[in-house]
Amino acid sequence: MARTTDSDLAPQELRVLVAVADTGGFSAAAQALGLTQSAVSHSVRGSERKIGAVLFDRGRRGARPTGAGEKAVAHARRILRLLELLTAEARAGSRSADAEGPLRIAAFRSAALHLLPPVLDRLRARHPGIEPRVRIVREVGRGTAGEVADGRADIALATLGGSAPLPPGLVASELFEEPYALVHARGHAAPRSLPLVDWAENCGSYTRDWWAAQDWIPAASVEAEDDGAVLSLVSGGHGMAIMPALSLVGAPESVGVADLGPRRPTRQVGYVTTSELAGSAVVRAMVRELRASVPRVMSRLEPGA
DSSP: OOOOOTTOOOHHHHHHHHHHHHHTSHHHHHHHHTOOHHHHHHHHHHHHHHHTSOOEEEETTEEEEOHHHHHHHHHHHHHHHHHHHHHHHHHHHHTTOOOOEEEEEEEOHHHHHHTHHHHHHHHHHHOTTEEEEEEEOOSSTTHHHHHHHTTSOSEEEEEESSSSOOOTTEEEEEEEEEEEEEEEETTOSOGGGSOEEEEGGGOSTTTHHHHHTOTTOOOEEEEESSHHHHHHHHHTTSOBEEEEGGGGTTOOTTEEEEEOOTTOOEEEEEEEEETTGGGSHHHHHHHHHHHHHHHHHHTTOSTTO
16 A cells, blocks of 8 residues: 655645745735644745755745746646545545536636537536636636646636647647638728737737738737727727637627638637546536537637628
């Protein structure tokens, strides 16, 4: 039988690491956990000794994870989540109950608006014991997959197939291919002559090669924070934009949508989870409902649908 050793971190030590990272200081972490500050400091020093690395930079403004600390905290979150699932699934199994407990979902904005609602409806109807908790994250940088890697989400709706590799320990699966389209104020005779309205999430390896080959696309005259702002600006006649189809579901009547042709850019939309959580009852239930919703989603993604 395997035995714990002096180098093993106990669950409470993991909770302390996560609390310090989340609150930004030892005092705030102590308050959140109902401990004394000296107990939190002692626990962190013990964890650093066991790991053999400094996990937090201490300063007047609090404590910030070092590079080693960021990795340790991410692993701590994921381990604590697995312990929660161990308890929840063991209890459900003893009662022959359905999947139950919290399910933490990360999604980029357009997926949260147009893909998640019917999925969550089906999930709640079929698995009333599951408690979905949704976090909307911009799909830039590490994006929604980073939420899973850092242990803040169990599953993420993400754009796949970009140039950035998937973080270690994660698994991904494609749900559907999302086409891009040209959008403009309805009725404009030459939409390709309009200035470009763009936003950060639209610039990625999904469109880079296609974009570079289009000599009619000008430099962006306006850069907006999200796709909703882009649509508002386009609707007001301030320019044209090139947008993925999920962002155009339910676009106002004042917005015209034009196909970019057979070589239009596309991006893959799928889900990301960890190899450990992929087999959990709550994640498997979510994946089933996602896949069941794909045909309905696909029918809404073509320009003019």
